[in-house]
Amino acid sequence: MHDPVGDERASELLRREAVAEAYTLARDARPGVEGEPERRRFRAVGRAYLAHVTSPLDEARHRLTAGEERPAAELELGLMSEDDPETRRSLYRMWEAHADRFGGWLEERAAAAHEAVEAVGAPDVAGYLAAEHPLDPEPTCQRFEAGAIAPLDDPVAHAMRERWLGADPRAIEPQAWDVPRLLALTDRPPQIPSTISGSLLRRLGSPLGADPDGRGPRLVPWSAPHPWTMEGLDAEREPVVLPGAAAGPVALARTLGVWGRAVRASFLRRERGPVAVALGDPAFAVAAEVPFRRLVLSEPFWDELGLGGRVAEGLQRDLALNEALAPRRAWTYLSLALKPADGAQADEALARASGLPPTVADRLGARGRDPYGAAMLRGIVLGLLLEERLLTRHGRRWFETMAARRTLEDGWDAEVGETAESLADNMDLGTIEPTPILDRCQPVG
Numbered sequence: 001m002h003d004p005v006g007d008e009r010a011s012e013l014l015r016r017e018a019v020a021e022a023y024t025l026a027r028d029a030r031p032g033v034e035g036e037p038e039r040r041r042f043r044a045v046g047r048a049y050l051a052h053v054t055s056p057l058d059e060a061r062h063r064l065t066a067g068e069e070r071p072a073a074e075l076e077l078g079l080m081s082e083d084d085p086e087t088r089r090s091l092y093r094m095w096e097a098h099a100d101r102f103g104g105w106l107e108e109r110a111a112a113a114h115e116a117v118e119a120v121g122a123p124d125v126a127g128y129l130a131a132e133h134p135l136d137p138e139p140t141c142q143r144f145e146a147g148a149i150a151p152l153d154d155p156v157a158h159a160m161r162e163r164w165l166g167a168d169p170r171a172i173e174p175q176a177w178d179v180p181r182l183l184a185l186t187d188r189p190p191q192i193p194s195t196i197s198g199s200l201l202r203r204l205g206s207p208l209g210a211d212p213d214g215r216g217p218r219l220v221p222w223s224a225p226h227p228w229t230m231e232g233l234d235a236e237r238e239p240v241v242l243p244g245a246a247a248g249p250v251a252l253a254r255t256l257g258v259w260g261r262a263v264r265a266s267f268l269r270r271e272r273g274p275v276a277v278a279l280g281d282p283a284f285a286v287a288a289e290v291p292f293r294r295l296v297l298s299e300p301f302w303d304e305l306g307l308g309g310r311v312a313e314g315l316q317r318d319l320a321l322n323e324a325l326a327p328r329r330a331w332t333y334l335s336l337a338l339k340p341a342d343g344a345q346a347d348e349a350l351a352r353a354s355g356l357p358p359t360v361a362d363r364l365g366a367r368g369r370d371p372y373g374a375a376m377l378r379g380i381v382l383g384l385l386l387e388e389r390l391l392t393r394h395g396r397r398w399f400e401t402m403a404a405r406r407t408l409e410d411g412w413d414a415e416v417g418e419t420a421e422s423l424a425d426n427m428d429l430g431t432i433e434p435t436p437i438l439d440r441c442q443p444v445g
Contacts, residue, residue: 019049020120026131027122033422036134040279043132050125053116057109061102072098073226076361079180080227080246083187092177092360099360106367113369125369126337134281134419137374141334144377147434149331152324152443153352159321159443160355166314176357183322183354186248188315192307197229197243197255200305204256204292208405210263215270217241217262229255231262237274239265249315250322253296260292261285264412276416282372283379283420288412290383291390292399294323300396317444324443327380328353334373336366377437382420384436385429386411 026042029035075095082088113125122128130137163182164174174182181187198219202212212219217239220232228244228251239262244251264285268276295301296319332353336346346366350358358366390398390407398404415423421432430436 014045014049014052016119019045022046023120023122023128023131031135033134033417033419036281036417036419039132039134043279043282046129046132049120050113050116050128054109054112057105057112061105070094070098071224073224076180076227077225077245079177080184080186080248080251082181085178088177088181089175095360099364106364110367110369126371129369130371130374132282133371133374134421135374135378137334137371138338140374140377141331141338144327144331144434144437145335148377148437148441149328151438152328152441156321156324156328156443157355159317159324163318163321164356174356176359179354179356179359182356183325184246184248184250185315185318185322188249188318192247192249192252194243194245194247194251196252196305200252201241201243201255201259203304204259204399205263207400207402208263208408210259210266212241216266217259219243227251229258231258231265239269239277249296249319253293253319253322256295257289257293260289263292264288264408267409267412268415271413272416280415281419282375283382284412284415284423286376286379287382287386287420290380291387294387295399297323298396301399304397304400321443324441325354327377327437327441330373330376330380332373333365333368334371334377337369337371337373340369341366378420378432380441381432381434381436382424382429384440385424385432389427389429 022038022042022045025038026035026046029038072095075091075098078091079088079095082091110125117125117128120128122131126137133140164178198212201210201219204210205212210217217231218234218241220234220240220242222242222244225245226242227246230242230244232240232242234240241258241262243255265277297316332349336349341349346363347358350362350366386408390404393407394401394404411423411427414426418426424430424432
């Protein structure tokens with residue numbers, strides 16, 4: 001239903017002067033929990049202002065893609081499922097052509113965003129969005145590179161080389177068109193269909209207080225096939241989950257992670273209101289997905305699915321490698337947002353993250369100037385500490401217990417007004433530092 005009063009209020013909040021004031025207060029706020037009131041005010045308008053400025057360009061892009069015979073999502077799905085290397089190569093060339101067609105749109109959108117943030121006093125988009133973070137993203141980037149990224153460069157490169165040789169011993173080097181299939185693990189049994197998502201999430205939701213058919217988060221189908229499960233909001237601003245069409249163990253892991261985020265959002269909206277979901281430290285949403293996504297590393301989870309005896313030899317090792325890549329990708333996009341690079345330099349940074357040639361999606365991601373990777377790194381650590389608490393208190397089958405629900409909800413309820421660092425300290429979880437990534441995200445099974 002159209003709400004003219006709400007539209008007027010939103011327009012007032014997104015006035016340039018109001019955004020400039022919110023940005024300046026957040027930029028100058030004290031680090032940590034002391035500056036959260038100012039940052040919460042900025043989070044209420046910061047990204048919404050950018051979305052408002054770029055919405056005409058986004059609408060133009062939607063019009064361009066509406067009539068495509070092979071949408072990008074369909075091509076990406078094909079690359080993950082196609083066995084024949086030549087067919088993968090053909091699909092990849094089509095994906096590249098699709099990205100090239102929108103190169104001008106990306107540049108125009110970036111220019112509009114840059115002009116908009118300059119108008120409110122920010123040096124660039126990265127500097128503008130950095131104001132929503134409790135800690136300066138640049139020292140965070142440096143600290144995690146030294147403590148968790150550089151020490152695992154060689155082990156990740158070696159493990160990925162073994163993964164590639166295991167997939168195709170005849171090949172010398174993987175090509176970009178091989179990467180989506182390699183990382184999706186669709187060549188590894190069990191071949192988990194995407195249709196398992198609905199029934200699985202209902203089973204997982206019940207003991208943890210979620211109800212897709214009642215209080216939420218609801219499961220809503222995509223309007224057109226999309227590879228990945230994603231979180232969203234419905235017309236009433238209630239959290240929903242849109243299950244993706246990609247099959248395989250990694251797609252399942254990503255679905256579980258999104259489910260964790262949505263269960264948290266649904267709980268907070270019920271208990272604390274929508275502001276608690278939208279305005280907190282962005283690391284909290286990342287942390288919520290980590291214990292759920294990492295269920296695929298647990299033998300009891302596969303047993304619960306009835307697939308324990310069908311898991312391929314080496315799958316746990318490959319899933320551990322996939323999990324090791326998550327903080328590396330976050331760090332890479334953070335470093336490229338803070339210090340933009342193009343061409344070969346960007347490709348080198350992307351290849352360092354995964355040990356594989358960068359894909360079209362990687363290169364598009366590298367063009368962003370959003371330092372959200374800082375929240376991802378801090379959130380991954382908080383999620384690992386929370387997973388350790390769940391395992392210690394409730395065992396490896398924590399996902400089946402009502403007691404684990406209370407542990408999770410107590411943590412989510414305590415987020416309001418805190419940061420990842422202060423919450424970890426208050427709950428005696430540990431310290432937000434690179435060590436948990438180094439210890440728990442090793443590329444070995």
